[in-house]
């Protein structure tokens with residue numbers, strides 16, 4: 590029996606190919622791809638459908654399997670893109686991309702997430718991942734977020750104090766879709782903000798394989814160690830499986846150098862983990878979110 594598809598205000602696409610959206614340019618299709626028009630539209634859809642639900646942002650940290658994702662992928666990039674400034678805080682839609690948001694803050698002379706200028710995800714994805722750099726992450730300015738329960742479409746507000754956000758994980762309950770986020774802002778000189786962004790962009794250009802098909806760091810840094818150092822020490826810095834290769838510029842970055850499949854990346858990740866464990870006794874944990882069946 591076909592699953593129930595309620596009428597919606599946003600866009601629904603059947604058999605949507607996720608490969609083109611993915612930063613790795615790999616992965617299969619989902620049964621249904623839904624861009625809800627607003628919170629009510631999403632809530633109504635969730636209340637009235639039986640699909641297994643997965644939320645994806647800008648796919649800058651997601652490895653989607655070659656067989657894709659069963660059920661419905663919810664994506665907020667198209668319509669959840671409002672930015673509203675208030676005294677001391679900003680309310681921002683979960684689908685807004687970080688660089689766009691940061692540029693808006695800079696224009697208004699507000700400090701908020703400028704240190705994350707080179708993180709190419711959405712605000713929702715950044716909270717889910719607790720995106721950050723060594724001395725800063727989004728939890729430092731997060732006040733609260735609105736979200737919707739995938740199971741019953743109910744709208745919930747969660748305060749940061751009720752979460753256990755940690756290094757590269759917001760520890761967000763799996764049933765929640767983040768729809769908008771409140772972040773603390775501080776007045777700052779526009780030129781100073783521009784200088785911070787400029788320095789970050791310069792540093793990244795020198796140390797990361799920009800312009801390549803990558804999802805950023807593949808592994809989290811284990812406490813007291815750098816994942817890239819462990820990878821190098823374990824002779825994994827020149828490894829490849831098919832066209833899935835370890836970057837020669839930053840060996841914690843994996844790259845699609847041509848026609849890699851998701852299965853190539855998956856195998857490469859497993860080989861790196863095994864070799865690093867054997868050499869150093871440390872089990873690396875993926876930072877990339879692996880989705881679908883392998």
Ligand SMILES: Cc1cc2nc3c(=O)[nH]c(=O)nc-3n(C[C@H](O)[C@H](O)[C@H](O)COP(=O)(O)OP(=O)(O)OC[C@H]3O[C@@H](n4cnc5c(N)ncnc54)[C@H](O)[C@@H]3O)c2cc1C
Nearest residue numbers: 646647648649650651710711713714715720721767804805
């Ligand atoms: C070149 C490059 C550099 C990077 N540098 C950094 C860096 O310095 N620091 C860093 O932390 N990351 C970095 N990243 C990784 C990535 O950009 C971040 O993890 C980003 O926060 C992911 O956001 P996204 O919207 O792309 O999420 P996706 O990749 O689409 O999804 C990631 C996870 O978030 C969940 N998710 C997404 N949106 C929502 C939502 N609205 N509600 C609930 N769950 C949601 C998904 O289900 C999935 O589990 C880099 C990536 C690249 C390609």
